[in-house]
Amino acid sequence: MSHLPDPCLPTGVCDGAWQRIQTSLPSIPVEKKNGMQIVVVGGGLSGSSAAATLAEQGFHVKLITYHDSPRRAHSVAAQGGINAAKSIEEDNLDGINELFKDTVRGGDFRAREATCRRLAEISGSIIDQCVAQGVPFAREYEGVLATRRFGGAVVSRTFYARGQTGQQLLYGAYQALMRQVANQRVELLPRRDVLELIKVNGVIRGVVSRNLLSGKLEVFRAHAVILATGGYSNVYFLSTNSLKSNATAIWRAHKQGAFFANPSFTQIHPTCIPLGDKYQSKLTLMSESLRNDGRIWLPKQINDKRHPSDIPELQRDYFLERLYPSYGNMVPRDVASRRAKELCDAGFGVGVDGRSVYLDLRDAILRKGPQEIKSKYGNLIDMYERIVGEDPLAMPMRIYPAPHYTMGGLWVDYHLMSTLPGLFVLGEANCTVHGANRLGANALLQCLADGYFIAPSSVTAWLAGQTFSPSSQEIDNACIEAMAKAQKRIDDLVKVKGGIPVDDFHRKLGKIMINRCGIIRDERGLRSGLKEVNELKNQFHNEVRVPFEVDCPNPELEKAMRVADFLELAHLMLSDALSREESCGAHFREEYQTKEGEALRDDENYSHIAVWEFVRGASSIKHVEGLSFSAIQPDKRSYR
Amino acid sequence: MTNKISLDLRIWRQESVSQEGAYVEYRIEDLSTNLSLLEALDKLNEELVMNGERPINFDHDCREGICGSCGFLVNGQPHGPKDATTICQLYLRNFRDQSTLTLEPLRAKAFPLIQDLVVDRSSLDRLIISGGFYSVDTGSAPDANSFKVSQDNSSSAFQTATCIGCGACIASCRNASASLFVAAKLAHLGQLPQGQTLRSERAKQMKKQMAAEEFGSCSNNLDCEAICPKEISSNWISWMNRE
Numbered sequence A: 001m002s003h004l005p006d007p008c009l010p011t012g013v014c015d016g017a018w019q020r021i022q023t024s025l026p027s028i029p030v031e032k033k034n035g036m037q038i039v040v041v042g043g044g045l046s047g048s049s050a051a052a053t054l055a056e057q058g059f060h061v062k063l064i065t066y067h068d069s070p071r072r073a074h075s076v077a078a079q080g081g082i083n084a085a086k087s088i089e090e091d092n093l094d095g096i097n098e099l100f101k102d103t104v105r106g107g108d109f110r111a112r113e114a115t116c117r118r119l120a121e122i123s124g125s126i127i128d129q130c131v132a133q134g135v136p137f138a139r140e141y142e143g144v145l146a147t148r149r150f151g152g153a154v155v156s157r158t159f160y161a162r163g164q165t166g167q168q169l170l171y172g173a174y175q176a177l178m179r180q181v182a183n184q185r186v187e188l189l190p191r192r193d194v195l196e197l198i199k200v201n202g203v204i205r206g207v208v209s210r211n212l213l214s215g216k217l218e219v220f221r222a223h224a225v226i227l228a229t230g231g232y233s234n235v236y237f238l239s240t241n242s243l244k245s246n247a248t249a250i251w252r253a254h255k256q257g258a259f260f261a262n263p264s265f266t267q268i269h270p271t272c273i274p275l276g277d278k279y280q281s282k283l284t285l286m287s288e289s290l291r292n293d294g295r296i297w298l299p300k301q302i303n304d305k306r307h308p309s310d311i312p313e314l315q316r317d318y319f320l321e322r323l324y325p326s327y328g329n330m331v332p333r334d335v336a337s338r339r340a341k342e343l344c345d346a347g348f349g350v351g352v353d354g355r356s357v358y359l360d361l362r363d364a365i366l367r368k369g370p371q372e373i374k375s376k377y378g379n380l381i382d383m384y385e386r387i388v389g390e391d392p393l394a395m396p397m398r399i400y401p402a403p404h405y406t407m408g409g410l411w412v413d414y415h416l417m418s419t420l421p422g423l424f425v426l427g428e429a430n431c432t433v434h435g436a437n438r439l440g441a442n443a444l445l446q447c448l449a450d451g452y453f454i455a456p457s458s459v460t461a462w463l464a465g466q467t468f469s470p471s472s473q474e475i476d477n478a479c480i481e482a483m484a485k486a487q488k489r490i491d492d493l494v495k496v497k498g499g500i501p502v503d504d505f506h507r508k509l510g511k512i513m514i515n516r517c518g519i520i521r522d523e524r525g526l527r528s529g530l531k532e533v534n535e536l537k538n539q540f541h542n543e544v545r546v547p548f549e550v551d552c553p554n555p556e557l558e559k560a561m562r563v564a565d566f567l568e569l570a571h572l573m574l575s576d577a578l579s580r581e582e583s584c585g586a587h588f589r590e591e592y593q594t595k596e597g598e599a600l601r602d603d604e605n606y607s608h609i610a611v612w613e614f615v616r617g618a619s620s621i622k623h624v625e626g627l628s629f630s631a632i633q634p635d636k637r638s639y640r
Numbered sequence B: 001m002t003n004k005i006s007l008d009l010r011i012w013r014q015e016s017v018s019q020e021g022a023y024v025e026y027r028i029e030d031l032s033t034n035l036s037l038l039e040a041l042d043k044l045n046e047e048l049v050m051n052g053e054r055p056i057n058f059d060h061d062c063r064e065g066i067c068g069s070c071g072f073l074v075n076g077q078p079h080g081p082k083d084a085t086t087i088c089q090l091y092l093r094n095f096r097d098q099s100t101l102t103l104e105p106l107r108a109k110a111f112p113l114i115q116d117l118v119v120d121r122s123s124l125d126r127l128i129i130s131g132g133f134y135s136v137d138t139g140s141a142p143d144a145n146s147f148k149v150s151q152d153n154s155s156s157a158f159q160t161a162t163c164i165g166c167g168a169c170i171a172s173c174r175n176a177s178a179s180l181f182v183a184a185k186l187a188h189l190g191q192l193p194q195g196q197t198l199r200s201e202r203a204k205q206m207k208k209q210m211a212a213e214e215f216g217s218c219s220n221n222l223d224c225e226a227i228c229p230k231e232i233s234s235n236w237i238s239w240m241n242r243e
């Protein structure tokens, strides 16, 4: 059993700590950088921004993505916006403080204070960087940057580009990346799945990937590896993530020794289009910015089958406004999701199987006119209409919570390095600032803070202290070993030749996870979940059917490898949720709640990050990284 | 509210670029009209896998019309019959029961076939590499509030920046011209105050690359505008030609 390594948190007050540390970090002369190779896995916001910046600074970078182009990474789908403490006035300390505090509070005091502080402090430069790249953020009449308000915030500090903020930010990073491809500093390696990491004397020195066109396994060596592979909400099968979003790279790293932090902290987003059919492949998010103008309600009467327009005002229950007068429809996501689920469970729900609530734009349209609403939410309105076949301007939308974001991820220290030296983890794949619940519009911010600013400094600083001495024989052997491991996993899967398709298993896993480890969890359910996942995993390895031609494109094999890893990760998520005997943020344990039905935190015993170590052939070991707060004192998270 | 639909599908099957391809007929029965066409293909693929046949390969990922991965022809039209809609957002309720749909890959010289409905669109990345960016290093950006951008300018730049790089405009064009794709990028970058330096240089580089990739020239047929799932206007092509 090993110990939890030092999280390397800054000493002294956390205000300005990042600035202080940065100036003291070692650097590397450009000539030396030129001989160094960095592999970045993932071309989303965090991967593209890191790769572009490291290349600008003189490193050689290889960027691997399973997509045909980095522009397609799942970041492209982010709708609502990006938070930043940036006002027109020059001195914006208040803004930084507020964003910092809202982030810590939003995460229900389960994230490190120092990293949240850094996020808020860097945020302003990120907007500068994006604007300089040509990101067409919305503007006010006078031409200055416009902002809007997001859930969990009382101030308006979310910058946006219509409902396509992620797309515009990603294209900014993608274009910066392509500029470095033009400069021959970045080599793009698209259509490849990273399946294994190469470890030499305990240090990560490269990756093994499968070329998705030829089926060949390939080795890419590096002086440092960055994983920026996104979140794992697809463990639930139905989620708002892209269909191929996966946990494979981080799970493989975990099995090689990278610790996994808070795996059960997952966010279920309240405003998604509900399920319409069993064979539906995903759930689509309707940005929570809609909650600025949309009012959420259910009929007061149980099992009310009337058309919404036939339900008079007095018979409507605007339940979030009723329960949370100060935040109303803008309460944080976990709270909104839980209240919707409870009311639907109690029989007040509407739509297919009574599993939705109304999100109604009627009053906003009356107040502001359809034109303004359309110009603000045009693409969301169109999207809803395409998927559901109804017009949200004429009839309230039906929405329901769906898995959306994973706060958990690989454990990293303050410098974004995992417990495996040489392996850095960025973006949604790590676990740095969101604690038990991510604040809306903070994910994009974190990705870009990691990619543009933090990783370039910290990867450089780490490399500056390394001497790369292993013999080429040692590296060769490590590569051969890693390739053999990946090959064996492929062979084992195609060899099963069972009678059940991959998606069937994935659907079943999703059902187990949403029921046992979703919006509400309890001990009995979690224990049953562990058993069910074990059984499903055994069945998978005995009965799955995967087409056996592997030296060519084989999308079923890609899916099967992802599902195999999800099945293992699911087990860890359930164990983590079981071992955290408190409710905090999005982790709501039925047994631990206040009289009003709010999360009951237990700071005495659980003010920590749960950090899991993989042990071959035995149960995972849980370490804890204690959290302490000095700039902001843990209080009860209240939105009433 | 759920209706059922049955369809005949004629799908282009081709193992690889070096092998011959052909249409193969399939039938899907009694599917909910609340499913998307891609979900219908998922289901068909499940059946093919169970029968030991190779499933139909098509590109996709976000399934919400924003990543630009998907895109093949339905009855000759990239992304199918519905305006402003990518194929992943095309629901079965848009088709008549018992009709026949022909599915084939985007066809253009600059998009070599990979397999079935999948083509290689890396030529679009190379167009961006040739000059589709501002040259600004991380950390060197001025304060974003140090200059103003009018609402008209920023919203017009935004419109052109919404191109998802799916390649439908090229596949719809009889000359396989990439003019709309390139014009959209040049217009995005050229309309903002940050992009005024090197503006004509960018246009020159990207146009040169367009020719090198063997995209055809534009003869103003405007099929591209009609097919664009993001409704980018072909007026930007004339704008580009004035640059």
Ligand SMILES: Cc1cc2nc3c(=O)[nH]c(=O)nc-3n(C[C@H](O)[C@H](O)[C@H](O)COP(=O)(O)OP(=O)(O)OC[C@H]3O[C@@H](n4cnc5c(N)ncnc54)[C@H](O)[C@@H]3O)c2cc1C
Residues within 6 Å of the ligand: A041, A042, A043, A044, A045, A046, A047, A064, A065, A066, A067, A070, A072, A073, A074, A075, A076, A077, A078, A079, A080, A081, A082, A083, A165, A166, A192, A193, A194, A195, A228, A229, A230, A231, A240, A241, A242, A245, A246, A248, A249, A285, A404, A405, A426, A427, A428, A429, A440, A441, A442, A443, A444, A445, A447
């Ligand atoms: C619908 C939706 C809307 C959202 N809206 C907002 C919002 O308004 N504001 C906000 O702040 N956040 C939002 N989020 C969250 C935010 O978009 C994500 O957290 C963020 O974009 C993740 O970026 P990333 O760089 O970590 O990873 P991603 O963008 O997911 O990129 C992952 C990359 O890794 C690659 N990859 C993954 N696995 C492998 C592998 N094994 N081998 C090779 N390559 C691999 C992929 O190809 C891809 O390039 C939203 C999320 C969703 C789902």
Ligand code: FES
Residues within 6 Å of the ligand: B059, B060, B061, B062, B063, B064, B065, B066, B067, B068, B069, B070, B071, B086, B087, B088, B089
């Ligand atoms: S799958 Fe992303 S646009 Fe269609």
